[in-house]
Amino acid sequence: MAAEGGSKVIKYLMFFFNFIFFVCGLVVIIGGALVLTQYSEYVDFTGSMGNAIPIVLIIIGVFILMTGFLGCCGAIKENYCMICTYAFIIVVILLLELGGGIAGYVLRDDIEDAVRKNMEDLMPKYISNNNTKNVFDKMQEELKCCGTNNYTDWASILSTGNVPDSCCKTETAGCGTAFKTADINTEGCVDLLNKLLVDNIVLIAGIAVAVAVIQIFGVVCSCCLMRAIKSEYEVV
Structure with a gap:
């Protein structure tokens, strides 16, 4: 009807x-x-x-x-x-x-705690695992960050005074060796990744x-x- x-x-x-x-x-x-x-x-x-x-x-x-x-x-x-x-x-x-x-x-x-823990657990594998290295480098390049909490996290992974080249504001081969703080991104990746998650949510x-x-x-x-x-x- x-x-x-x-x-x-x-x-x-x-x-x-x-x-x-x-x-x-x-x-x-x-x-x-x-x-x-x-x-x-x-x-x-x-x-x-x-x-x-x-x-x-x-x-x-x-x-x-x-x-x-x-x-x-x-x-x-x-x-x-x-x-x-x-x-x-x-x-x-x-x-x-x-x-x-x-x-x-x-x-x-x-x-947030889970992301932080996963990142901290993976950092020590940066040197030995090529996949982990690529993931960290890609994240640090795209998010403009360095380390989990901040750039000093790399001191326990790499020799003191060095960070991955992907932390550099202008990335060139060896730029993370004996770096100057002004030349690298100092903010930790966990906060920026969480912000990305929150923005999407x-x-x-x-x-x-x-x-x-x-x-x-x-x-x-x-x-x-x-x-x-x-x-x-x-x-x-």
């Missing part, structure tokens, strides 16, 4: 919000893929968390995309069961997002809030449409 009057407005509003929801799913998937690419360079320091965050994002994005598609189909076909299923799934997603947000806030200090949180607002509108519209469809069938 075709929706009429106010229910038709609700129907198209629900379709509109779910189309946006569908697009948000695509954005989350793309964002997760980009974050996964970025974190893959630092996975030795971030541990399993480095891959877990973007993978979870991609999974959520796929779920959002499929749910948005279900909501669009339910609205166009005015199918009571599809709309009811859609509303239930949206409520579940909202609860999962709330739980994930609370968990992220509670565990934020543990994440804040961006993700902003997207999550925007998606949550759309979800709430979607639930309200779906409930109104279900009520309208049920009333029309009762009249018939």
Whole structure:
């Protein structure tokens, strides 16, 4: 039975919000893929968390995309069961997002401690392990940092007065040997890497809030449409 009057407005509003929801799913998937690419360079320091965050994002994005598609189909076909299923799934997603947000806030200090510990454990392997050396050099070059806490951490790994060349502001062969403090990046990498993590988490949180607002509108519209469809069938 075709929706009429106010229910038709609700129907198209629900379709509109779910189309946006569908697009948000695509954005989350793309964002997760980009974050996964970025974190893959630092996975030795971030541990399993480095891959877990973007993978979870991609999974959520796929779920959002499929749910948005279900909501669009339910609205166009005015199918009571599809709309009811859609509303239930949206409520579940909202609860999962709330739980994930609370968990992220509670565990934020543990994440920083884990990154610091991984970095400190890997530093002694800089000379003996070529992969570790490449990871540290790449991180220090890109983040403009030196050592875990600061440049003095290298004194116990290399001979005193030396740092890796990747610590130099202008990198040249041997620039880290008998360096001058003014010529190197002195800030520790752990703080800058944590800032990178936090910045990405804040961006993700902003997207999550925007998606949550759309979800709430979607639930309200779906409930109104279900009520309208049920009333029309009762009249018939």
